[in-house]
Amino acid sequence: MDVEARKRSLRYFFAKIVEPLGYKFTPDEELADFLLEQESHLEEAHGSPFCPCQGRTQNHAENMQIVCPCIPFHRDHFDYMKRCWCGLFVHKDVTDADSLSQIPYADFTKARDDARGSGDDR
Amino acid sequence: MKNVLMYTLSTCPWCRKTKKYFTDHNIPFQFVDYDLQTAEEQEKIELEMKKRGGALSFPWVLIGDDVVVGWNPAKYDELMALSKTK
Numbered sequence: 686m687d688v689e690a691r692k693r694s695l696r697y698f699f700a701k702i703v704e705p706l707g708y709k710f711t712p713d714e715e716l717a718d719f720l721l722e723q724e725s726h727l728e729e730a731h732g733s734p735f736c737p738c739q740g741r742t743q744n745h746a747e748n749m750q751i752v753c754p755c756i757p758f759h760r761d762h763f764d765y766m767k768r769c770w771c772g773l774f775v776h777k778d779v780t781d782a783d784s785l786s787q788i789p790y791a792d793f794t795k796a797r798d799d800a801r802g803s804g805d806d807r
Numbered sequence: 808m809k810n811v812l813m814y815t816l817s818t819c820p821w822c823r824k825t826k827k828y829f830t831d832h833n834i835p836f837q838f839v840d841y842d843l844q845t846a847e848e849q850e851k852i853e854l855e856m857k858k859r860g861g862a863l864s865f866p867w868v869l870i871g872d873d874v875v876v877g878w879n880p881a882k883y884d885e886l887m888a889l890s891k892t893k
Contacts (some may be wrong), residue, residue, distance in 0.1 A: 716820060723818040737818035740841050740863035742853055770864055770877075771819070787821065787877030791860045 686729050692721040695734060695753075699773075703754050708774040711782045720773045724753055738771040762793050809871035809886070811836035814852055816865045817843055821878035825866040828880055834887060841865065 696710070696717075703709065711717050724734035735741055739751040750758040756769055763769050767776040768785045775782050811829060815822035817840045829836045841852055841863075856867055859874050868875045870886040 719820050727818065738816060738821060738865050740816065740849070740853065740865060742849070742863065743846065771821070786879065787864075789876035790862050790864065791876070 686725070688722060688725050691725040691728070692718070695721055695724060695728075699754050703756060703774050706754075706756050706760075707777050708754075708756060708769070709777050709779075711768070711772055711775050712780075713772070713782050716772060720771055736769075736771050761797070762788075762790055765793050765796070808834070810869075812869045813838045814841050814856065814865060814867040815839070816841055819865050822866040824878055825868060825883075828883060832887070 700710065720737055723737035727737065728734040731741070733749075733752045735748065736751040736753055736755055739755075741748045741751070753771075754769070754774060756763055756774065759770070764776070766785060766788050767779050768774065768782070770787060772782070772785070772787075775785065779785065811834060813822075813825060813829075813836060815826065815838050826836075826838060839848075839852065841849060844852065853863060856863060859869075861867060861874065861876050864876055866876075866878060868883070870883065873886055875882045875886070
C-alpha cells in the first residue's frame with residue numbers, strides 16, 4: 686500500500702463528510718498526519734480506517750461506530766468537546782486546537798444531566 | 808507513591824504523550840497496549856474499563872484508585888501531588 690497516497694485520499698474524502706457536520710481538520714498538521722497514517726495502517730489491517738484512539742471489540746456493530754469520521758455516532762459528546770476523541774477534527778469555529786481537551790464520556794453525560802437538572806421544567 | 812497502570816493503544820498519539828509524561832516525571836508505571844493483546848486479554852481489559860465507568864477510549868490511566876480517561880496532565884499532576892502528601 687502507498688501510505689502517502691492513502692492519506693491524501695482519506696483527507697479528501699473525510700473533508701467532504703465533516704464539513705457539513707460543522708467540523709474541519711485540526712490545524713495541528715503534525716497530529717493530523719500521524720493520525721491519518723495510523724488510520725491507513727488500521728484500514729489495511731482491519732478493513733476500515735478505525736479511530737486510532739478508541740478500542741475495537743468483538744462486536745462488529747460497536748466497531749462500526751468508531752470508523753473515521755465517527756462524529757455522527759458521538760455527536761453530542763464531540764460537540765461538547767469541540768473536537769473528536771482523537772483530535773483529527775475540531776469544530777469549524779476553533780482557532781486554538783491546543784486549548785481543547787479530551788473529556789471522558791462519563792464526565793460529559795454528568796455535565797449534561799446536571800445542566801438539565803438545573804434548568805427549567807421541560 | 809501511588810501505583811500507576813495504564814491501558815493504551817499503540818496507534819494513539821495521546822497514549823504516547825501520557826507515557827512520556829510519566830517517564831519525564833520519573834514516575835514508574837505499567838502499561839498494556841490493548842490493541843496488541845489477544846482477544847481474550849482484550850475482553851478482560853474491556854470489562855475492567857467498562858466496569859469502572861469508561862468506554863473503550865484511550866488513554867485510560869489508573870492512579871491509585873482513581874481512573875483518568877483521556878490525556879489530562881493537570882489531573883495526573885493533581886493525583887500524583889496528592890499521593891506525595893500521604
